[in-house]
Amino acid sequence: MSPKHTAIIVILLISAAGLTTLFSHSERIKPNRPFSQFPLELGPWLGVSSQMDEKVYNILGVEDYIMANFSKGPGQAVNIYVGFYQSQSKGDLIHSPKNCMPGAGWNIVQSSVIPIDLPKSGKTIKIARLLLNKDGQKQVVYYWFHSRGRIISSEYMQKIWLVLDSITKNRTDGSFVRLIAPVIKNETETEVLLTQFADEVYPTLNQFIPN
Template sequence: MRGARAWMPTVVVALLLWATWAVTKDFEHIPELKPSQPLSAIPMAIGPYFGHDVVVDPYVHKVLQPTDLVFRTYSDASGADVGFFMTYHGKQTSEFHPHSPKLCLPGAGWFAEEVVPKGVVTEDGRTVNVMRAVYESSGERQVFFYWFQTGRRTVANEYLQKLWMIADGLFRHRTDVAFVRLSTSGNGLSPQEAQARLENFLRLLLPHLDAVLPG
C-alpha cells in the first residue's frame, strides 16, 4: 500500500502532461495574442533601480520560441542587484511554452536548497502567488521569485498553470501566459534580507507588468 502511494504523484503528473498534450493539439485554431506593449516598454528606471539589458543566448530563443522576451539587471545606488527575466507566449502549444526553473537551473549546474510557494501582498491588497527558490552553485547562492501570469492572474505552480491553460483555451479562447523570474544574490545576506529585496522590487514592477500584458 505504501509503495502504491509513493507512485501516485508520478502517475498524476504523467496523466496531467498527457492530457495537456492531447487537449492543446485541438488549440491550433486559437490566435496568438500580442502583448499590449512590447516587453521592452517596461521602464529602465523602476523606483530606486536602474536597469540595463542582458544579451540573451540565441539557444534560449530557439528553445522557448517566445512571442516577446526581456532580460535585464536592475541596480540601485547601493549596488544591490535584481535580475529580471520575462518571456511572453501569446499562444501556448504542446511544443512551445514557458520552461520551469526546476528543470532549467539544475541542468545548468544549480542545486535547489529550498523551493516553496509564497504569497506577496501589494499595497493595494493584491496577492501575487510566486515560487520562492534558493539555488546554489560552486559556493554562490541565488534567491529567486518566479511565477506565471495571464492578465492579472498569478500562478506559482507549473501544473496548476497547465490546468489554467486548458481552461482558458476552452472557455476564453486564449492560451497566452507570461513567465516572470526575479533573482538576487544570497551571498552576504540573510534569506529574509534577500527575500525582502525581491518583494520590494516585485511591488514596484507589478504595475508595469499589468501595463504590457493583455487583460
Template sequence: KTPPNRMNGSINKAFLTSICLLLIVGALSMSTQALPAIKIQGGLEKFPLEFAGWRGRSEFVDPEIVTLSGAEASFSGFYTKNDHDQVSLYLGYRSTAFLSNENFFHSPNVCLPASGWQTIEESTHVVTNVPAFGNIEVTKMVMGYLGRKSLVYFWFQTKDKATRDKAVNRFHLALHAIRRDNTHDLFIRPITPLQPGERIEVAEERMDEFVREMMTALLQFLKDKQYEER
C-alpha cells in the first residue's frame, strides 16, 4: 500500500503539472500572435549545394506535399562526396514559434511507410560533436524500398534546441513563445543508401559526418539569410 506522504506528494506533483500546463496554454493564447515570422531571404530553396566537400543538386518537392507535411517551406537535395558517399537531405521549415491551428511536422516513421517504404529497424542514435548543439539524439531507421536498404535519420530543431521527439519539440516551441524568444522550427531528415554488404556502422559514420558538416552550413545560412517579418 502506498504511504500517505508519498501519495500526497504524487498528487501535489500532478496538480502542479496541471497548473503549469494551464498557465502555458493561457500564455500562448495571449502572446504568440504578436511574434513576427522569421523569413529567409530568397527562400529555403537557396540552401547551399556545396559545403565541406559535399556537392549537391536540388530536387523538386511538390508544394502540396510540403503543405500536407506541416511545413511552410522545404528544401530537398542530393549530395555526393568523394565520388561514392551519397546523402539525400530534406529540410522542412516553419517561420514562427507556435501556431496552434496548424499541423506540426509529420514524422517519416508515418509518411515513409505510406509511400511504400518498409521499416526494417527503428531505434535512437546520438550524433556527437554537432556544431552549436553538442550531442543530438535522432531517430534512426533502416528502411527498405524495392529491394534496397537506406539509413534514415530525423529530428526536430529550433534555433537552439534539438530533439527526436515531436512532443518535446512542441514543448520547446512553447517555451520559446512564453519567453518571447522568437525562433524558427526545422524538421531535418538525411537519408543515405546502404551499399550491398555494407555494415550499418559504416553508414552511420557517413551520416554522422554529414550531419556535422551540414549543420555548420545550415547555421551560417540562417545567420546570413533570416529576418523578422514586420
C-alpha cells in the first residue's frame, strides 16, 4: 500500500469515527517481558546498562526501556536505547531523533532510509539512518519504530499506522529502537558495526516487544 493510498484510507476512517473516539479506549498492552531482564551478553557483545535522567524519563513518557552500551572489542562499541510505550493515546508519542538530536547539539548531516540484512533472523528490514556531527565528532544512528508487528522507518508512516491500528486492533502501544556508534575510522566501518549488532540484537527484541 502506497503512502498516498494509506493516507486517504486514514482520512476516511477518521472522518467516520472521530479522532477522539479512536484514541480514548485503546487496550493497554504490556511488554512480553520487563526490560530489566534484557540480556547484557549477546553473542560476542557485552553490555553495561544505564539509567536515564528522571526528568528525561518523564518527558519521554515511556513505560519501560533499556539503555546500554555494548562492545565486542576496542573501538567496537554501540549504544542501544529501546523505549516501550504502553499507550500513545494521551500525548505520549514516540519522539524522533530528528527532533531530539539537534536539541542536544548534534547536526544532522545526512538522513536516509536503508535496508539492512539480518541473517540470524532470515530477513531484511528497512531502517532510518542519520549521520550526525558535533564539533567535528561524528556518529551514525540507526533507528526504527518496532510497533504492533511492524518495522517502520518513517515518522510519517508510523503516525498513519498508529491511527489505523487504533481502529482495527484497538492498540496504540509501540516501541522505538535506536542504535548509535561513533565514527572511528570511516562511516562505512561504523555502519558495518551497527548492522552486525542489529543482527545480533533483533531476535532478542522480539522476546520483549509484543507483536
